[in-house]
Amino acid sequence: MIPKVYIARPVPAEVEAYISQYCQCEKWNGPEPITRSQLLKQISDADGLLITGEKIDDEFLDHAPNLKAVSNISVGYNNYDLEAMKKRNVIGTNTPDVLDETVADLALALMLSTARRLPELDKLVKDGKWGSKGDEPLFGVDVHGKTLGIIGMGRIGESIARRGKFGFNMEILYHNRRRKPEVEETVGATYTTLEHLLRESDFVLLMVPYTPETKKLMGREQFALMKKSAIFINTSRGQTVDEKALIEALQNKEILAAGLDVFDQEPVAPDNPLLTMPNVVTLPHIGSATHQTRYDMAMLAAKNLVAAVTGSEIVNVVPELKGLRPLKE
Ligand SMILES: NC(=O)C1=CN([C@@H]2O[C@H](COP(=O)(O)OP(=O)(O)OC[C@H]3O[C@@H](n4cnc5c(N)ncnc54)[C@H](O)[C@@H]3O)[C@@H](O)[C@H]2O)C=CC1
Numbered sequence: 001m002i003p004k005v006y007i008a009r010p011v012p013a014e015v016e017a018y019i020s021q022y023c024q025c026e027k028w029n030g031p032e033p034i035t036r037s038q039l040l041k042q043i044s045d046a047d048g049l050l051i052t053g054e055k056i057d058d059e060f061l062d063h064a065p066n067l068k069a070v071s072n073i074s075v076g077y078n079n080y081d082l083e084a085m086k087k088r089n090v091i092g093t094n095t096p097d098v099l100d101e102t103v104a105d106l107a108l109a110l111m112l113s114t115a116r117r118l119p120e121l122d123k124l125v126k127d128g129k130w131g132s133k134g135d136e137p138l139f140g141v142d143v144h145g146k147t148l149g150i151i152g153m154g155r156i157g158e159s160i161a162r163r164g165k166f167g168f169n170m171e172i173l174y175h176n177r178r179r180k181p182e183v184e185e186t187v188g189a190t191y192t193t194l195e196h197l198l199r200e201s202d203f204v205l206l207m208v209p210y211t212p213e214t215k216k217l218m219g220r221e222q223f224a225l226m227k228k229s230a231i232f233i234n235t236s237r238g239q240t241v242d243e244k245a246l247i248e249a250l251q252n253k254e255i256l257a258a259g260l261d262v263f264d265q266e267p268v269a270p271d272n273p274l275l276t277m278p279n280v281v282t283l284p285h286i287g288s289a290t291h292q293t294r295y296d297m298a299m300l301a302a303k304n305l306v307a308a309v310t311g312s313e314i315v316n317v318v319p320e321l322k323g324l325r326p327l328k329e
């Protein structure tokens with residue numbers, strides 16, 4: 001039997017063609033992203049699914065009794081209810097490695113644009129107010145030579161650390177679930193406690209996955225430990241931050257500024273106070289969004305999916321679901 005797969009997100013034609021060589025494909029063609037209720041109607045006979053971040057939980061799996069594999073076009077897989085998937089023997093995959101350098105570029109871009117106030121000053125120039133903001137000088141703060149504290153020294157964290165060290169001569173502190181001697185060796189990074197990192201860093205950058213353990217990892221207490229002159233960057237997931245505490249820390253000038261690619265609620269609510277703060281640079285979750293990298297991610301996700309539904313060796317099963325074998329029909 002040829003496996004049936006449902007492609008819930010737009011993918012390049014080559015990616016669809018690749019999947020079609022092995023599977024019977026259906027895909028979402030709507031102009032807007034597929035909604036959950038629309039997706040639930042499409043999956044009743046699917047063996048495999050290609051998605052980006054849709055929640056895979058008990059309710060979802062109840063609608064997909066044949067499902068063997070879900071392939072995320074993203075490295076983060078906090079959308080997987082791992083227990084629900086384990087219970088039903090549904091494999092989940094993700095797309096690590098191919099996006100590391102692109103996301104690291106974006107993290108540095110966010111650091112630079114927050115420190116040097118690029119969006120604010122870009123707007124000034126375009127509004128015809130070259131060089132003037134009343135009496136206030138248009139000065140920012142340096143990035144080079146400062147201390148960068150990375151929370152979550154994984155694949156992307158390491159790519160960021162290299163840029164900080166070798167591109168900007170920064171001192172790198174890191175906090176991670178486990179110590180990484182290889183990064184200490186290659187980048188000269190120093191492993192430290194979260195508290196020490198927060199106290200010492202000029203830039204605090206969050207690059208952990210979103211898990212029950214990292215939920216609101218940055219809260220009121222953590223922001224209070226940061227230097228008043230420090231900049232907070234979040235390129236992980238919005239839920240790793242207590243957003244209310246971040247807003248208060250900015251309002252109370254406990255920290256200088258923030259650069260955010262991710263938010264607790266996405267798309268971010270139009271009345272979110274972060275959107276009106278000139279010292280906050282906001283992006284619409286575009287860490288990996290270059291043509292090449294999104295192509296590579298989609299192709300990798302397609303290969304993971306095809307391997308999973310055809311019973312070949314799958315490259316990127318997420319660690320918590322390794323060892324599952326799809327039930328044979
Ligand atoms: N903004 C964006 O567009 C993107 C965001 N991401 C997010 O970044 C995350 C990280 O991606 P990778 O570097 O590929 O993952 P990774 O698994 O290689 O690295 C994550 C690191 O965080 C550490 N960690 C986990 N829990 C921790 C805790 N409680 N305290 C301290 N350290 C902890 C792990 O030990 C690991 O070293 C993804 O899970 C995703 O949520 C990833 C890509 C793009």
Ligand SMILES: O=C(O)C(=O)CO
Nearest residue numbers: 073074075076287288
């Ligand atoms: O891959 C991820 O986890 C993202 O957030 C988008 O690339």
